[in-house]
Amino acid sequence: MSAHAMYSEIQGSDKNDLVTKHVTLVKRIAFHLLNRLPPSVQAEDLIQAGMIGLLDASRHYDASQGASFETYAGIRIRGAMLDEIRRSDWTPRSVHRKARDASEAMREVEQRTGRDATDKEVADEMGIMLSEYHQILRESLSARIFSYDQPSDDPEMEGFPALESPEPPPSIKNQNERFQQNLAEEIKRLPERESLVMSFYYNDELNLREIGEILGVSESRVCQIHGQAIVRLRTRMSDWINE
Secondary structure (H helix, E strand, C coil): CCHHHHHHHHHCCCCHHHHHCCHHHHHHHHHHHHCCCCCCCCHHHHHHHHHHHHHHHHHHCCHHHCCCHHHHHHHHHHHHHHHHHHHCCCCCHHHHHHHHHHHHHHHHHHHHHCCCCCHHHHHHHHCCCHHHHHHHHHHHHHCCCCCCCCCCCCCCCCCCCCCCCCCCCHHHHHHHHHHHHHHHHHHHCCCHHHHHHHHHHHHCCCCHHHHHHHHCCCHHHHHHHHHHHHHHHHHHCHHHHHC
């Protein structure tokens, strides 16, 4: 079913008022995700998946839990989109391998020096040119979606997939809370520019060009800083990911 047909179905449903007011939320989340995905991923596919998430949210929303519908629906919409992306594994294995190599090289440098590794040091540790390392950062950054809900249970998904169930078992909920706390602490420990880029991109939902204007650097450089932050977080959160 196309996104247009699904939208028509939503309009005729009992949840019309609540759902149709938030259709623009689906589109906003879809196009924000598209900024970090390759051209092969179509907006129509993400919007269609997001509509399913929106309908699901309208059926299960409980105002007594305290969260606004927009907050609750945003989680379900984004989760549905990420599930759709995971079902289509378009990332070459070589990209995953190079990202793992970069993470391991960064770990070696930081253990040896006792401080944050620079991109030049990581490239040297890998035995490659700095430009090649920056290309690895760009490829690995566009190849996966990161969210801060729980650690990965898929060895090929090297980021942090979104929580799929709105009501996880207590043990999983506790693990997720500890993961989020640990991740928040690691983000604070990032070098200043990397921490700023992460905040602007994921919290403020600014695009790379807008972040570059704020920091006074090129869009390409923001991409490199963003990728370096992701590699650094993956390195420091490796125990959680490997679990």
